[in-house]
Amino acid sequence: MKVRTILMLLLIVTLALPTTSLLAQGQVELRVLWYNDGIEGDVLRELLDRFEAENPGIKVAIDVVAYADLHNILRAQVEAGGANAPDMVRVTDTAAFRDFYLDLTPYLADPEYWTANFAAPVLNSFRKGEDDQGIYGFPTQFTVTGPFINRTLFEQAGVDVPSDVMEQPTWADWEAAAVEVAEVTGVPYAIAIDRSGHRVWGPALSNSATFLNPDGSFTVDSPGFRKTAEMIIGWHERNITPLGVWVESGGEYASARPEFVNGQLVMYMSGSWQIAGFSTDIGTTFDWDAVPNPWGEGGSTGIPGGAVMAGLNTTAHPEEVAKVMEYLASEEILGEFTAKTLFIPGHIGLATKGVAYVTDDPNVEQALNTFLAEVPKLSDEAYGLQYSPITFPLNVNIRDRLSQVIVGELTLDEAIVKIQEAVDQAYIEVYGSK
Amino acid sequence: MILISRTIPPRTRQAFSDALVKPFELLMSTLDLLLMPLQRLLGMRRMAYFFVAPNMIIFGVFILLPMLLNFYYGFTKGQSILLTKREFVGTENIETLLACEDYSNPNTCSEDLFWRGVRNTATYVAAQVSTMVLLALATALALNQKVVLRGFFRSVFFYPVLLSPVVVALIWKWFLRYDNGLLNFLLESLGYERVQFLADASWARFWVIVVSDWAQMGFYTLILLAGLQAIPASLYEAAEIDGANVWKRFRFVTLPLLMPTMTVVLVLAFIRAVQVFDQVFVLTGGGPGTATLYIVQYIFRQAFVVSPRQYGMGAAASLLLALVLLVLTLTQLYFARRSEAT
Numbered sequence: 001m002k003v004r005t006i007l008m009l010l011l012i013v014t015l016a017l018p019t020t021s022l023l024a025q026g027q028v029e030l031r032v033l034w035y036n037d038g039i040e041g042d043v044l045r046e047l048l049d050r051f052e053a054e055n056p057g058i059k060v061a062i063d064v065v066a067y068a069d070l071h072n073i074l075r076a077q078v079e080a081g082g083a084n085a086p087d088m089v090r091v092t093d094t095a096a097f098r099d100f101y102l103d104l105t106p107y108l109a110d111p112e113y114w115t116a117n118f119a120a121p122v123l124n125s126f127r128k129g130e131d132d133q134g135i136y137g138f139p140t141q142f143t144v145t146g147p148f149i150n151r152t153l154f155e156q157a158g159v160d161v162p163s164d165v166m167e168q169p170t171w172a173d174w175e176a177a178a179v180e181v182a183e184v185t186g187v188p189y190a191i192a193i194d195r196s197g198h199r200v201w202g203p204a205l206s207n208s209a210t211f212l213n214p215d216g217s218f219t220v221d222s223p224g225f226r227k228t229a230e231m232i233i234g235w236h237e238r239n240i241t242p243l244g245v246w247v248e249s250g251g252e253y254a255s256a257r258p259e260f261v262n263g264q265l266v267m268y269m270s271g272s273w274q275i276a277g278f279s280t281d282i283g284t285t286f287d288w289d290a291v292p293n294p295w296g297e298g299g300s301t302g303i304p305g306g307a308v309m310a311g312l313n314t315t316a317h318p319e320e321v322a323k324v325m326e327y328l329a330s331e332e333i334l335g336e337f338t339a340k341t342l343f344i345p346g347h348i349g350l351a352t353k354g355v356a357y358v359t360d361d362p363n364v365e366q367a368l369n370t371f372l373a374e375v376p377k378l379s380d381e382a383y384g385l386q387y388s389p390i391t392f393p394l395n396v397n398i399r400d401r402l403s404q405v406i407v408g409e410l411t412l413d414e415a416i417v418k419i420q421e422a423v424d425q426a427y428i429e430v431y432g433s434k
Numbered sequence: 435m436i437l438i439s440r441t442i443p444p445r446t447r448q449a450f451s452d453a454l455v456k457p458f459e460l461l462m463s464t465l466d467l468l469l470m471p472l473q474r475l476l477g478m479r480r481m482a483y484f485f486v487a488p489n490m491i492i493f494g495v496f497i498l499l500p501m502l503l504n505f506y507y508g509f510t511k512g513q514s515i516l517l518t519k520r521e522f523v524g525t526e527n528i529e530t531l532l533a534c535e536d537y538s539n540p541n542t543c544s545e546d547l548f549w550r551g552v553r554n555t556a557t558y559v560a561a562q563v564s565t566m567v568l569l570a571l572a573t574a575l576a577l578n579q580k581v582v583l584r585g586f587f588r589s590v591f592f593y594p595v596l597l598s599p600v601v602v603a604l605i606w607k608w609f610l611r612y613d614n615g616l617l618n619f620l621l622e623s624l625g626y627e628r629v630q631f632l633a634d635a636s637w638a639r640f641w642v643i644v645v646s647d648w649a650q651m652g653f654y655t656l657i658l659l660a661g662l663q664a665i666p667a668s669l670y671e672a673a674e675i676d677g678a679n680v681w682k683r684f685r686f687v688t689l690p691l692l693m694p695t696m697t698v699v700l701v702l703a704f705i706r707a708v709q710v711f712d713q714v715f716v717l718t719g720g721g722p723g724t725a726t727l728y729i730v731q732y733i734f735r736q737a738f739v740v741s742p743r744q745y746g747m748g749a750a751a752s753l754l755l756a757l758v759l760l761v762l763t764l765t766q767l768y769f770a771r772r773s774e775a776t
Contacts, residue, residue, distance in 0.1 A: 072738050079515045093741060188613070243633035243722075244612065250719020251727070251735055264613070392741035407635060407723035409550075414541055429513065429742050 085314035095389035101136035102311035107322030137310030139346025152286035157184035168295035192256035193269035197398030208298035290367035393426035507749035527750035551732035574658035592652035603716035635725035661695030697770035
């Protein structure tokens with residue numbers, strides 16, 4: 001009987017322990033739902049450790065999930081609400097969660113700092129309906145799409161890099177040069193573009209495509225879009241691009257990063273977020289450069305992008321959330337985050353003053369400067385596309401339908417009709433009618 | 435144990451046995467302490483419900499409730515996952531899925547990917563189930579003979595069943611890759627051209643079936659082997675005395691007596707084939723294009739990939755799938771029972 005009594009007491013004490021310890025601490029624990037492209041999770045943890053030391057009453061836990069699951073997990077958590085919902089989040093599909101962002105304005109010491117330092121299209125992307133004042137979050141980084149080249153291969157082939165010798169090289173110029181380099185050096189692939197509609201937009205706009213209508217809807221069919229689609233289809237027909245990217249990848253995003261990193265690819269259309277990874281994975285194996293977006297009848301533009309961090313209105317601690325957000329969005333802390341993660345800053349002040357990046361890799365420095373020079377060239381349409389509430393349907397449908405054209409399941413005409421139907425449907429779901 | 439009982443003195447053995455038994459006794463008496471008052475309160479009969487309750491709760495929460503939710507989702511639309519915020523639209527989702535000008539051409543259907551999924555799944559099920567059941571039967575027949583290293587071969591065929599479908603798909607993906615794939619490396623070493631195994635629609639469909647057969651065959655082989663071993667040897671001896679050759683013994687003894695087991699295998703293999711998803715998703719992602727996009731991946735795509743999410747459409751497609759599965763399984767069982775009766 002004695003043993004039984006002791007066991008029962010032990011059971012009760014064990015069950016009661018966690019509750020009492022939490023109460024004793026008297027701390028607010030905030031949770032941020034996060035995904036990683038590279039080392040930014042570690043950098044964030046380092047910055048939050050300092051924040052916690054300065055603010056002993058607040059602890060911030062980072063829940064890291066895979067990017068592919070991020071939006072589904074967040075949707076379930078915020079709709080369920082309660083203790084399961086995170087207090088803050090880092091997302092890329094900003095428009096999808098506009099019902100759930102927390103307006104930080106009443107809690108911010110200096111709301112004007114936010115409007116002065118973060119671009120209006122980004123701040124607007126959080127807002128819904130008539131709201132044009134609310135402050136809900138900030139961009140953790142800015143990205144720009146653009147091409148990379150393997151400069152060592154150009155040198156080995158004795159072929160001039162088009163942007164070194166021409167003022168406004170077109171896609172046709174780049175393609176011809178890349179094919180020549182691949183032929184001379186025996187590299188299997190001349191040119192590749194990520195399997196993503198977002199990556200196709202830049203070349204399409206440069207080829208004079210227009211997607212955005214004044215009412216916010218999209219028109220897919222245009223000579224510029226057709227020209228770009230035909231160019232990508234042509235790469236596959238001529239077997240100068242790795243089929244693993246657009247053909248083998250089914251319904252998913254895919255990149256040609258492995259081929260480029262392994263020195264099997266001459267020119268790779270991707271974006272600034274690749275820089276840190278290239279620095280680590282390529283190292284001194286070969287020289288790689290970012291080059292300006294090729295020119296066309298529509299000029300030369302990449303597409304902006306990046307991730308944003310926002311507070312969520314499901315939180316029980318809005319004041320503490322605002323405090324953390326204010327800390328992370330401050331010029332000093334965001335500057336440190338940017339410098340260590342090798343991102344392009346989404347902060348106007350930092351972009352103007354420049355960032356002292358923590359790297360001794362000359363390729364990284366060159367690439368960052370190239371992408372920074374692309375920022376002023378970004379067209380209004382590029383911003384409009386990226387920050388539209390129906391940007392994702394356009395992105396995903398261009399990606400999947402073009403793949404079907406490449407493998408012969410659809411003609412380009414049929415694909416354009418299907419993409420148009422999908423974005424029209426998305427427009428109706430977001431705006432109510434067309 | 436024999437070695438222990440011979441070498442260890444009885445007192446040590448007793449102490450050893452006590453050390454093993456005591457914790458269990460303690461655990462049981464603690465449980466007794468908790469359950470006795472409950473039994474006094476509920477009575478003996480109702481205690482049965484108490485013991486069944488955990489399983490029923492798990493079944494209810496993780497199977498029954500999702501099924502009911504899915505049923506309701508299929509008749510609603512909207513972006514919210516909360517039922518209260520979803521608009522009831524009746525059979526609109528099902529009508530959209532079925533709307534087609536020409537069923538032989540998916541491009542004319544309003545949900546063309548659904549019909550591509552249906553067509554691909556039908557082809558896959560027919561090819562995969564038939565090849566796998568034949569292979570499993572052949573393997574079971576071979577393993578039922580007195581062959582050298584029989585135990586080893588039984589383990590070898592069963593081993594892939596233990597692997598996660600994701601692991602299976604990754605292993606085969608590395609094997610089949612165009613760049614640095616083992617199979618293409620072997621082909622090149624032998625002087626042949628490399629082949630786009632996963633970028634060519636026909637090859638991709640072929641390999642999806644091969645990988646599924648490889649991964650699942652061991653399981654069905656084991657069931658069929660059990661069925662074969664249950665057939666009395668005396669029947670074969672009698673058939674042999676009557677002059678039946680190997681084929682006739684198989685045709686008139688093995689096959690009829692194996693039919694109940696075959697039915698189980700066919701139903702299980704069929705249901706599993708219709709539900710194919712994870713392995714193919716990792717191996718081909720549904721590509722090239724939509725060549726290996728099967729119906730469950732279509733459902734997953736609608737509910738968790740496209741933006742804005744089409745939860746209602748995904749749920750409606752899964753309702754149609756469940757209906758088709760139910761009808762086909764009942765038909766299969768009906769014919770199996772009829773043939774058993776005759």
